[in-house]
Amino acid sequence: MYNYGFFSFDSKDELLAKAIEYWNPGxxxxxxxxxxxxxxxxxxxxxxxxxSGRRLIDLHxxxxxxxxxxxxPELVATLKSALDYFDMGNHWFPSVxxxxxxxxxxxxxxxxxxxxxxxxxxxxxxxxxxxARYATKRRKIxxxxxxxxxxxxxxxxxxxxxxSKIFLADRPEEFVHVxxxxxxxxxxxxxxxxxxxxxxxxxxxxYGFPMPEEGYLKxxxxxxxxxxxxxxxxxxxxxxxxTGAMWGWQSYGLDPxxxxxxxxxxxxxxxxxxxxxxxxxxxxxxxxxxxxxxTSGGSELGCIIGHQVIEMLQRPEVxxxxxxxxxxxxxxxxxxxxxxxxxxxxxRQRGVILGLEFDHPEGAVAVxxxxxxNGVWAIFSSLDKRVLQFKPGVLLDAATCQEIVDRMEAAMPxxxxxxxNPRRAA
Amino acid sequence: MPVHNxxxxxxxxxxxxxxxxxxxxxxxxxxxAYARYDRAAVMRIVRAVAEAAHQAAGHYAEWAVRETxxxxxxxxxxxxxxxxxxxxxxxxxxxxxSPRVDPARKMVEIPKPAGVIFALTxxxxxxxxxxxxxxxxxxxxxxxxxxxxxLAKTCCNDAAARLEAAAxxxxxxxxxxxxxxxxxxxxxxxxxxxxxxxxxxxTGGGPxxxxxxxxxxxxxxxxPGNAPVYVDPGADQNAAARRIIESKSFDNSVxxxxxxxxxxxxENRGKLERALRAAGAHVCTEAEVVRLRAWLFxxxxxxxxxxxxxxxxxxxxxxxxxxxxxxxxxxxxEQVGLDEPLTREKLSPVLAWATAESxxxxxxxxxxxxxxxxxxxxxxxxxxxxxxxxxxxAALSVYRVVVNAPCSQGAAxxxxxxxxxxxxxxxxxxxxxxxxNIGPQHLVHWTRLAWNSDASVAMPxxxxxxxxxxxxxxxxxxxxxxxxxxxxxxxxxxxxGMDRDLLRQLILQELRxxxxxxx
Numbered sequence: 006m007y008n009y010g011f012f013s014f015d016s017k018d019e020l021l022a023k024a025i026e027y028w029n030p031g032x033x034x035x036x037x038x039x040x041x042x043x044x045x046x047x048x049x050x051x052x053x054x055x056x057s058g059r060r061l062i063d064l065h066x067x068x069x070x071x072x073x074x075x076x077x078p079e080l081v082a083t084l085k086s087a088l089d090y091f092d093m094g095n096h097w098f099p100s101v102x103x104x105x106x107x108x109x110x111x112x113x114x115x116x117x118x119x120x121x122x123x124x125x126x127x128x129x130x131x132x133x134x135x136x137a138r139y140a141t142k143r144r145k146i147x148x149x150x151x152x153x154x155x156x157x158x159x160x161x162x163x164x165x166x167x168x169s170k171i172f173l174a175d176r177p178e179e180f181v182h183v184x185x186x187x188x189x190x191x192x193x194x195x196x197x198x199x200x201x202x203x204x205x206x207x208x209x210x211x212y213g214f215p216m217p218e219e220g221y222l223k224x225x226x227x228x229x230x231x232x233x234x235x236x237x238x239x240x241x242x243x244x245x246x247x248t249g250a251m252w253g254w255q256s257y258g259l260d261p262x263x264x265x266x267x268x269x270x271x272x273x274x275x276x277x278x279x280x281x282x283x284x285x286x287x288x289x290x291x292x293x294x295x296x297x298x299x300t301s302g303g304s305e306l307g308c309i310i311g312h313q314v315i316e317m318l319q320r321p322e323v324x325x326x327x328x329x330x331x332x333x334x335x336x337x338x339x340x341x342x343x344x345x346x347x348x349x350x351x352x353r354q355r356g357v358i359l360g361l362e363f364d365h366p367e368g369a370v371a372v373x374x375x376x377x378x379n380g381v382w383a384i385f386s387s388l389d390k391r392v393l394q395f396k397p398g399v400l401l402d403a404a405t406c407q408e409i410v411d412r413m414e415a416a417m418p419x420x421x422x423x424x425x426n427p428r429r430a431a
Numbered sequence: 432m433p434v435h436n437x438x439x440x441x442x443x444x445x446x447x448x449x450x451x452x453x454x455x456x457x458x459x460x461x462x463x464a465y466a467r468y469d470r471a472a473v474m475r476i477v478r479a480v481a482e483a484a485h486q487a488a489g490h491y492a493e494w495a496v497r498e499t500x501x502x503x504x505x506x507x508x509x510x511x512x513x514x515x516x517x518x519x520x521x522x523x524x525x526x527x528x529s530p531r532v533d534p535a536r537k538m539v540e541i542p543k544p545a546g547v548i549f550a551l552t553x554x555x556x557x558x559x560x561x562x563x564x565x566x567x568x569x570x571x572x573x574x575x576x577x578x579x580x581x582l583a584k585t586c587c588n589d590a591a592a593r594l595e596a597a598a599x600x601x602x603x604x605x606x607x608x609x610x611x612x613x614x615x616x617x618x619x620x621x622x623x624x625x626x627x628x629x630x631x632x633x634t635g636g637g638p639x640x641x642x643x644x645x646x647x648x649x650x651x652x653x654x655p656g657n658a659p660v661y662v663d664p665g666a667d668q669n670a671a672a673r674r675i676i677e678s679k680s681f682d683n684s685v686x687x688x689x690x691x692x693x694x695x696x697x698e699n700r701g702k703l704e705r706a707l708r709a710a711g712a713h714v715c716t717e718a719e720v721v722r723l724r725a726w727l728f729x730x731x732x733x734x735x736x737x738x739x740x741x742x743x744x745x746x747x748x749x750x751x752x753x754x755x756x757x758x759x760x761x762x763x764x765e766q767v768g769l770d771e772p773l774t775r776e777k778l779s780p781v782l783a784w785a786t787a788e789s790x791x792x793x794x795x796x797x798x799x800x801x802x803x804x805x806x807x808x809x810x811x812x813x814x815x816x817x818x819x820x821x822x823x824x825a826a827l828s829v830y831r832v833v834v835n836a837p838c839s840q841g842a843a844x845x846x847x848x849x850x851x852x853x854x855x856x857x858x859x860x861x862x863x864x865x866x867x868n869i870g871p872q873h874l875v876h877w878t879r880l881a882w883n884s885d886a887s888v889a890m891p892x893x894x895x896x897x898x899x900x901x902x903x904x905x906x907x908x909x910x911x912x913x914x915x916x917x918x919x920x921x922x923x924x925x926x927x928g929m930d931r932d933l934l935r936q937l938i939l940q941e942l943r944x945x946x947x948x949x950x
Contacts, residue, residue: 082444090441147781322453325605329460402456402627
């Protein structure tokens, strides 16, 4: 009996049946077929607990949502404190929390002027794309092939057709896709001077964190400037200290016209996102400040959490910890790759953003499962299943990092067996 | 006008506490790397930090007196200096880093540092304690996080940052030496209970030490002192008086090792009184004692305003005048123990003075004082009769009796051959886990490889075996890591007595020069 007070389930099987019946049969069955029978129950720090009570170390973090770990005590205390005074707020009016958080965010990002809030990443991307169209009076949007920026109307059209075609949301006439790490292709796409914006994740997450080649992002930004196209950095997974700098674009020496942040901005406990823009881009707010409206965007509770998230990330202790975690995995994964070079063939890393390459088209699916069986939860890249997304949190301690490596080491023989004979292993 | 209330409308989580938890994790990373440094790299860092500490000794002495209002700058500077190079000199030969091989006992011993030390520093000796605990941590390859006394938090934070910078410059991983910016009681309690803290070094008031022991985390806490000092009629009275006054006036008596109650024999009273006066003491009249007691112990509890203040300042506050050259106040009393507050710890240059009709009675008085406060700490004996010294020490609930030396420096290892220390272990008498002067050896435990003792099972030759040193494998920048090196592992020689004696002489000499006293 799993009694949660508000509702209860007799067993995990009953829950799974109800999830299939009432919630999402495809998603539920997908994980069952993949051999991942996870239903997350309790969660604390960087640990997740399945309904069975089994503990998993979380290296998925929902793309950095749990950057500070699950239910970070300081953030939980902050939200509880905020709930004693505020609620979501009235989006029509200025508010202390929104003004304070906007100031905090803008001051963390040199060159920026306004923070425009949403409730999730897609909404922030939506704001960025609309803002670009306003500022340039152009309609076209460029993005990279296998890019990913969310699932709303405009944002989904920038991404892979897997997510747009099914809903007839692909709009090839307005949304141009160019290959990643190919600045010349971008130049060709922009040269007619009819593209409003180029949006790109500073390191494309869902694509498995392929690293931008030396100078690529800067070249893209220069091309944009030449062609009158706005450069939008999607920082949903690369912001918030995950590259070792507050914003990933800072670490590449960029100065984008806009950037988008979400996920970890809400500390994993209250959704909030933001599109941060330069003065020029934000001009529509002077013409008609209510042109974009969002009841839950910039909720005051979210603003208080986001404010605290930025404050915490700016502490020298956190910055030092990120460096230690990054260095630790750089070294220990290099050692592990040397020992398992038959299947483990590459590490892509910037800060605590890592993609682990395996020598098989579905390699990361097998490794994800082997790790799951060994108490570590890390997800493969949806758009490149050779690559395992490996996303340690910024507050991980030395002991947990060592345990991750020990568990990975233990999982390698199982991963190898799964890759050789996926049927039998299943 | 509307009434404004500027108190925060929202409760902000204690940033100092949450940041301190981050510091613990940072220390965990640092110590992970540092625990694999070899001896040469460790000593290079230790010396660099000692030098930085030495250079700033005067700066922080002045700062600490200014910030806390306690003590004497030049004495604090001396204590700070002693907690730098001379402290390292003392432990120069104690290798807590290299594995030891003992072929005779068929045993190999591998040192394992504790990890993260949570250390408290008192208001009375803020910088010297910070220096001392830092050196202990570095010598034993541990990381340390300080929670300074709130009265001394600014100087302590600055000093910790300076020592950390010196350590990093000498190749240490970042994060070995950190300090809590805004100490508070809830913060200290939270950190003490953190499972990521391996040991607490508690110096401070009794409640703090008890909190450390109650936290569930291994702790080394030391109790308060209240040293009785006995002067035998057979002692050189002038020398004894000089030593006592030299000691008692040092840093206005803020060390826990200071003499608290003088005990002498009735018939010898006149001689000792003359000697005390000649050495710079003011012996109070009966009326002055009444005033002194009332001011120093209102309601029976120590007036903390007195801590670390000068004799003349205290006399003035108590309501009588002494000439400014007076170094200590001596208060003759009739009783000792619970009924006489002046026989408690005073942390100020006030020495209670009781007389007894016999040596046995004097010993009993000393024990009565310790029964009240100061058990497990220190006592002092001045005299030439070895049997009396033995009987005195055997009877008392203390773990060190300083003989013919100033107790404040002597018990702390600066005028005797005891280990130099700002943590005087008060052992089981004083509800503590260690009864000797705390040193770096208390922060290391050893993994012992023990071979079968049967003669038919041979222990192999260990000389070609790789030692567990690998800075680069421990998460630090390659440039900051010492190169792994094979160690020759002879059985550790016990100390090299000559050098150590020489060293102590040098320390003593420095002490004499700086205090211009006689010890």
